[in-house]
Amino acid sequence: MVLDTELGIDLSNKKEAEYIIKDKLLNKPDYSKLYYIDHKNLKAPIASGSVDIDAMLVVPCSMGTLARIACGISGNLIERAADVSLKESRRLIIAPRETPFNQIHLQNMLSLSRMGAPIVPCMPAFYYRPQDITQLVDFVAGRLLDALGVKHKLYSAWSGS
Numbered sequence: 001m002v003l004d005t006e007l008g009i010d011l012s013n014k015k016e017a018e019y020i021i022k023d024k025l026l027n028k029p030d031y032s033k034l035y036y037i038d039h040k041n042l043k044a045p046i047a048s049g050s051v052d053i054d055a056m057l058v059v060p061c062s063m064g065t066l067a068r069i070a071c072g073i074s075g076n077l078i079e080r081a082a083d084v085s086l087k088e089s090r091r092l093i094i095a096p097r098e099t100p101f102n103q104i105h106l107q108n109m110l111s112l113s114r115m116g117a118p119i120v121p122c123m124p125a126f127y128y129r130p131q132d133i134t135q136l137v138d139f140v141a142g143r144l145l146d147a148l149g150v151k152h153k154l155y156s157a158w159s160g161s
């Protein structure tokens with residue numbers, strides 16, 4: 001619903017969802033390592049701690065999902081995979097998107113941060129004078145890659161002057 005409202009991407013046809021996401025959302029020629037899994041599919045491999053994954057990012061993370069992850073309520077695949085990441089002591093990075101925050105949001109972020117999950121909000125910087133929305137998005141994406149330890153050229157680091 002959010003994708004449809006914000007980007008005009010309609011995923012109501014589940015059979016076409018993977019194709020639509022790869023075609024419209026992921027502007028990359030090589031899709032071989034990208035998979036779409038429905039969030040209701042609790043039988044997916046990432047729902048099990050026996051499957052070794054390096055890291056998980058929740059981007060953007062709604063305040064509802066944030067709350068359910070912080071409380072260990074695993075009602076869908078996102079929440080279950082995040083729960084698995086925490087129980088297996090794997091890297092879990094949360095990118096909340098909301099403004100303003102209420103005390104419940106702040107407490108939930110503090111809880112997850114204390115559990116070792118970095119909170120990397122969808123909050124761009126302005127020192128590099130972004131010229132368009134892509135540059136704002138690239139900055140946030142770059143900060144998330146930084147949190148993963150992945151090298152990138154999505155934005156230039158602050159040079160000090």
Ligand SMILES: Cc1cc2nc3c(=O)[nH]c(=O)nc-3n(C[C@H](O)[C@H](O)[C@H](O)COP(=O)(O)O)c2cc1C
Nearest residue numbers: 001002003005006060061062063064065066097098
């Ligand atoms: C177009 C649209 C944009 C939304 N953006 C946000 C958002 O940025 N942050 C947020 O916490 N909730 C946002 N919401 C509300 C959540 O989608 C809603 O609270 C939902 O129940 C969250 O559940 P989920 O985490 O399972 O997606 C948005 C809703 C709509 C329709």
